[in-house]
Amino acid sequence: MLTLFRWLLRIATALVVLTVVIVVGVYYFLSRSVPDYDTTWRLRGVSETVEIARNTWAVPHIFAQNDADAFYALGFAHAQDRLWQMTVLRRTAQGRLSELFGDRTIRTDELMRRLDLYTLAQESVAAQDDDTAMALDAYARGVNAWINLVNDRALGRGAPEYFLFPGEIGLWQPADSVAILKLMAVQLSGHIESEVRHARLSALIGEERTRDLMHEDDSAGVAAMPDFASLFPTLDPTQLAMAPSVPGEAPGEALSPFRSWDFAGASNAWAAGRLRSANGGTLLANDPHLPFAAPSIWYLARLELSTGGVTGGTIPGIPAIIAGRSSNIAWGLTTAYLDDQDLFLEELNPDNPEEYRGPDGWESFETRRSIIYVADQDPVTITLRWSANGPILPGRHYSLASVTPPGHVAALSWTALTGDDTTMSAAIGMMRAQSVDAAIAAGESYVAPAQNLMVIDGEHIALQMIGRMPRRSEDHPTRGQMPAPGSDPNARWDGYFPYSANPRFVDPETGLIGNTNNKPLDRPFPLHVSYDWGDTVRIQRWIRLMRQRTVHTRESFIEAQLDTVSQAARTLLPLVGAELWFQGDPAPEGTPEAQRQLALQLLADWNGEMSEHLPEPLIYAAWMRELQFRLIRDELGPTADMFEHMEPAFISRVFRNENGAGIWCDVVQSAVEESCVDIARTALDAALLELSGQYGPAIESWRWGDAHQATHDHPVLGEVPILRLFVNIRQSTSGGDNTLMRGLTRGGPPGAPDPFLNVHGAGYRGVYDMADPEASVFIISTGESGHPLSRHYDDLGVLWRRGEYIPMTLDPDLARAGGVGTTRLEPAP
Structure with a gap:
């Protein structure tokens, strides 16, 4: 027995030692790819010595003797910190994710191939101006310099993910940067889904009730809109009603850039002129909103260029400050919601499916084959087809099959589908601008995705929509x-x-300009910009905050940026609960009625602040x-699943009975005519029952932050059971769908898991x-x-969650002082 015990002890000790050795070995190899920020490299491609001074948070401050070397160093720094992210972005644009990730990404690759963004990006390189061509080339050489160092010095393959997904790291090309900029257009565009949604609703419930649910411009004569079914008589109404709703592409697929309309983009930007500023200077606040991920899509950097220093937010893979400031101007962006996409249903020739009907007869599709290579599987060959209106998209994407009649296919016209895209030149030009007028002039080259450029200099403030605006006929059948x-x-x-037709506002009399993705102006079709907007209520809160002060400061702008009061809650609760407050005697403790009364009492005393520490935001x-689900499910059936988030304007219309919208409260299938009070009460009881099952019966102990956690998840490793504990960043957060500090919830149809996770924001x-x-x-x-092993993987996230900021100086001496090290790039002999 003693001998057995000794052998068991020896085996156990050996296993422990072996485990320790393996862990240490793995850590050593993985940590090799954590860059050393305090070193000197002798490299080809750089003409003079360049300094990359990293501050306390590892933000690079780049000092070069010429602009080419500055862009070279930016590419080098991006690759040091985000090489894996850049590789995945490039593969996404190329439609080559499946080479690494197998069949889970085939649908994404297929759609990217059909859009052909990478081919268009390659064509667009030649369309850039000379300054931008120089920046793209120098940036690519900087990225490749780091890739070569990784290979030559065995620096852990550049990122730990490459150990799990082996493969050659291709050298960076200028077209890769242009393609990533086009990829951003994919994320920030949602009018495809809006058109499909509108068509299905129009056929199911008619135009009047459709307007209840859609964010439309009533001043543009929407009442004259034709019935969708009348345009295509062969379309089966049951096809519209019963088709499953699949917003965007591959729901839940973290690697997919395709988002539903709710996630198409949202941002805030506001500016104050000198007369509305306490210190006599202009002010600007900006927070662009995109899906959360670890690492963030954003990367802070500072460049010293021949036109002066510039600092702000970059996107790895793109050689430009996207939003930031120089010594003379500051600028920011919000999604413009320009209607830059149109769907066309092409009629196929019944005798030759390779032809479609054009205005003057049958025309031939432009076709070619494309091969998608898939890890551990046979390659997939697809046929790409284009009509004169754009690429042909399969019916399984965007629920297109539900609105495509027999004998037809869907084609997409989109401003981003062009081979002369000079958006990159516009970005470089705006970064170099020295005045508001110069920044606006640079925006003329901008193509897609359409943005509102908010820009200030020492004297002026302005908002300019940048992006090509399609010219539609006044006789367009569906506008x-x-x-x-x-x-x-x-x-x-x-x-x-x-x-010149793009909306522009310069130095308004009020001294203030703001945009929260709201409708900025009224113009008739076809100059209307859009019928659908991303915001109808956040702008109201912003106006209220701006009116509270005669003059503003940096601190008041920060306060507004971090504001978590929901104007939607303040508006809806008095409407929805008007007949429910304080009704009846106190119910016996422990009953559903008592729980409802307590919930209503809490909501009655609540100011609408979506604080992570309160139960009221979760109840609301x-x-x-x-x-909303109970209001629309009986009329829409499965189509109701398209509405994954609460629409404040819709609920307001229903409970105000605007244009008869109160009819939504009656359940069509029941014999009894339900009132809005009835459905509000039953909805509250059902919500409380669901919350009790998840968070316990004690309402006072519920916390909004437990449900509304910011999900900075790694898009690849974040789903691996053990690794997810190390690579995902989860934080309890305030805010919500309709607050200025917006934290858009995951949403989804009833029964969807974790619907209140914070997945999209600033x-x-x-x-x-x-x-x-x-x-x-x-x-x-x-x-x-x-790099998950770097202390700079999440250090700024701690400050972000607390609503704190960091400075970024343009003073060279301050930038070089302290920090975590200085990287010197010297020319190789």
Whole structure:
């Protein structure tokens, strides 16, 4: 027995030692790819010595003797910290994810191939101006310099993910950067889904009730909109009603860039002129919203160029400050929601499916084959087809099959589908601009995705929509709101409007400009910009905050940027609960009635602040979510699943009975006529029952932050059971779908898991004060490094969650002082 015990002890000890050795070995190899920020490299491709001074948070401050070397160093720094992220972005744009990840990404690759973004990016390289061509080339050489160092010095393959997904790291090309910029257009565009949604609703419930649910411009004569079914008589109504709703592409697929309409983009930007500023200088606050991930899509950097220093937020893979400031200007962006996409239903020739009906007869598709290579499987060959209106998309994407009649296919016209895309030149030009006028002029080259450029200098403030605006005929059959017949010449685009037609606001009398993805102006079709907007209520809260002060400061702009009061909650709760407050005697403790009374009492005393520490935001969000589902499910059936988030304007219309919208409260299938009070009560009871099952019966112990956690998840390793504990960043957060500090919830149909997780918001925040530019502050939602073993993987995320910021100086001496090290790039002999 003693001998057995000794052998067991020896085996156990050996296993422990072996485990320790393996862990230490794995850690050693993985840590090899954590870059050393305090070193000197002798490299080809750089003409003079360049310094990359990293501050306390590892933000690179790049000092070069010429612009080419500055862009070279930016590419080098991006690759040091985010090489894996850049590789995945490039593969996404190329439609080559499946080479690494297998069949889980085939659908994404297929759609990217059909859009052909990478081919268009390659063509667009030649369209850039000389300055941008220089920047793209120098940046690519900088990225490749780090890739070569990784290979030559065995630096852990550049990122730990490469050990799990082996393969050659291809050298960076200028087209890769242009392709990533086009990829951003994919994420920030949602009018395809909007057209499909509108068509299905129109056929199911008619135009009047459709307007209840859609964010439409009633001043544009929407009442004259034709019934969708009348445009395509062969379309089966049951096809519209019963088809499953699949917003965007591959729901839940973290690697997919395709998002539903709710996630198409949202941002905040506001500016104050000198007369509305306490210190006499102009002010600007900006926080672009994108899906959360670890690492963030944003990366802070500072460049010294021949036109002066510039600092702010970059996107790895793109050689430009996307939003930030120089000594003379500051600028930010919000999604413009320009209607830059149209769906066309092309009629196929019954005798030759390779032809479609054009305005003057049958025309031939442009076709070619494309091979998708799949890890551990046989390759997949697809046939790409284009009509004169754009690429042909399969019916399984965007629920297109539900609105495509027999004998037809869907084609997409989109401003981003062009081979002369000079958006990169516009980005470089805006970064170099020295005045508001110069920045606006640079925006003329911008193509897609359409953005609102908010820009200030020492004297002026302005908002300019940048991006090509399609020119539609005044006789367009659907005004771009629904799919149109591809053969109708009135439906086809007639080029683009001139840049001067884009909305522009310069130095308004109020001294303030703001945009929260709201409708900025009223113009008739076809100059209307869009019928669908990303916000109807956040702008109201912003106006209220701006009116509370005669003059503003950097601190008041920060306060507004971090504001978590839901104007939607303040508006809806008095409407929905008008007949429920304080009804009846106190119910016996422990009964559903008592729980309802307590919930209503809490909501009655609540100011609408979506604080992570309170139960009221959770009660409100669950109630409104359940209420909307009960209002629309009986009329829409499975189509109701398209509405994954509560629409405040819809619930307001229903409970105000605007244009008879109160009819939604009656359940069509029941014999009894339900009132809005009835459905509000039953929805609240159902919401409380669901919350009790998840968080326990004690309402006072519920916390919004437990449900509303920011999900900075690694898009690849974040799903691996053990690794997810190390690579995912989860934080309890305040805010919600309709607050200025927006934290868009995951949403989903009833029964969807974790519907209140915070998945989309301000990954970058900047506040700029031109009276004292050095007092400007910045933050991103994770850290500069994409390496989970780096202490800079999530250090900025801690500050971001607390609503704190960091400074980023343009003073060379301050930038070089302290920090975590200085990397020197010297020319090799």
